[in-house]
Structure formats: structure tokens, C-alpha cells
Amino acid sequence: MLLDLIDRYSTATISVAQTTYMILEVEGGKIRVDFREKAEAILKPGRGGALTYYTHHPLLDHYNEDKTTIYINSPPNDPEALYIELQQAIASSPQKWVDTQSAYANLDFKSLSIDYTIGKGTIKEVLIQGKGMLLSSVPPSIANRVLAACEKHRLATKTFSEPNPNQYSLLSIGPSYVIAKGFAVHQLQ
Known part of the structure; x- marks a missing residue:
């Protein structure tokens, strides 16, 4: 069990990092940790540090x-100012979030700055027309910041809102980490 591993070994070093598992060097041996439905990882062999496990963390x-x-249902008096505040509201979040459905889809903040002045289906169009989907699938912490900017x-x-049935957890090894639905731990010879 993962919590037993962390109780037994407070630190580890990553010796192998693969898509579905990693091998950790711990005091007195090696441990293989398999990932169940991995969502995200930053793992570099040779790096190590404290082993920690989270079920609640900003990255989760x-x-x-x-x-x-x-959705917005009215045009703002100053769409450009609101646009800048929306960027700041989203960028200030410590968590990762990618909007895959609305006017922000597939754009980073640099292209958004350029995009504000051009094109159909952009954030400019949504703000100027004052109607349409502003953001989709936003975590509540970001949604609250965006709604505060809209209210202003x-x-x-x-x-x-839609409930999220997923429950992921975070395993960190110093500055490295894995986010997955579960972990299986195996002692190696």
C-alpha cells in the first residue's frame, strides 16, 4: 500500500520513469509504483526528495x-478591460486548467492578447456581443474569480455546474510528482 511505503521511507530517488510506472530507490532496495489512470506527471530519473501523498492539493x-x-447575457461597458481582468483571474490560479470548449479553447495567453482584436468565435466576439459561452468546465476557484470580474x-x-465523479491523488517525490486515480506498490528484488 502506498501509505505504508511513505510511512516506511520518508525519501526516495526516481531511478526509472515510464508512462505507466516508476521505480524508486529507497533505503535498502527498490520499489515499483504503478499508476492507475495517470493524468499528469513530472518525473525525472535521478531526482529525489521527500515522499508525500495528497488527496487535496491545488494541483488536484x-x-x-x-x-x-x-455564459454571459449582456455586453460589458469596456470589453477590453474585462478581457484583461479575465486573463488575470485565470492566470492567478495555482492550478492547471485547460478550457476545451469555449472561446478560450486551444489558445494560450499570448495568442489571446493577439486574438482579442481579430476573428469570429473569439473572446472578443463573445464580450462585444454580450452573449455566449465565456468559459467551460472551470474549477470553482477559477469560476469565482471570473464571476467577480464579470460582476465588477x-x-x-x-x-x-456539473459534478465531477473523478477522484485523483498526488504522489510527490521532492519536486517531481504524479497525479493518478490510484497507485500500486511492488517491492523489487
Whole structure:
């Protein structure tokens, strides 16, 4: 069991990092840790540190929290100012989040800055028309910041929340980590 591993060994070094498992060097041997439905990982062989396990952590919010979709129903007085505040609200979050459905889809903040001035289906169009999906599948912590910015600009908004049945956990080895639905631990000879 993973918690037994952490209780027994407070530190480890990654010797092998693969897509579905890693091998850790611990005092007196090697341990293989298999990942069940891995979502994200930053693992580098040779790096090590304290072994810690989390079920609640800012990195897990994107995976475990319920999701909110935000629509706007009125145009802001100053779309450009609101646009900048929305960028800041999202960028200030410590968690990873990628919007795959709304006007922000497949764009980073640099292209968003350029994108504000061009094109159909962009955030500019949504803000200027004052209607449409602003953001989709947003963790509540980001949704609350975005809604506060919209309220400041007196925008009418509508939100829809969907429960998230996923429960991921985080295993960290110093600065390295894995986010997965579960972990299986095997002692190696």
C-alpha cells in the first residue's frame, strides 16, 4: 500500500520513469509504483526528495472539483478591460486548467492578447456581443474569480455546474510528482 511505503521511507530517488510506472530507490532496495489512470506527471530519473501523498492539493483541483460553465447575457461597458481582468483571474490560479470548449479553447495567453482584436468565435466576439459561452468546465476557484470580474463590470451571467465523479491523488517525490486515480506498490528484488 502506498501509505505504508511513505510511512516506511520518508525519501526516495526516481531511478526509472515510464508512462505507466516508476521505480524508486529507497533505503535498502527498490520499489515499483504503478499508476492507475495517470493524468499528469513530472518525473525525472535521478531526482529525489521527500515522499508525500495528497488527496487535496491545488494541483488536484482541476481533476477533482466540480466543473462550472459560465455564459454571459449582456455586453460589458469596456470589453477590453474585462478581457484583461479575465486573463488575470485565470492566470492567478495555482492550478492547471485547460478550457476545451469555449472561446478560450486551444489558445494560450499570448495568442489571446493577439486574438482579442481579430476573428469570429473569439473572446472578443463573445464580450462585444454580450452573449455566449465565456468559459467551460472551470474549477470553482477559477469560476469565482471570473464571476467577480464579470460582476465588477455589471455583466449578467448564468452558470451551470456539473459534478465531477473523478477522484485523483498526488504522489510527490521532492519536486517531481504524479497525479493518478490510484497507485500500486511492488517491492523489487
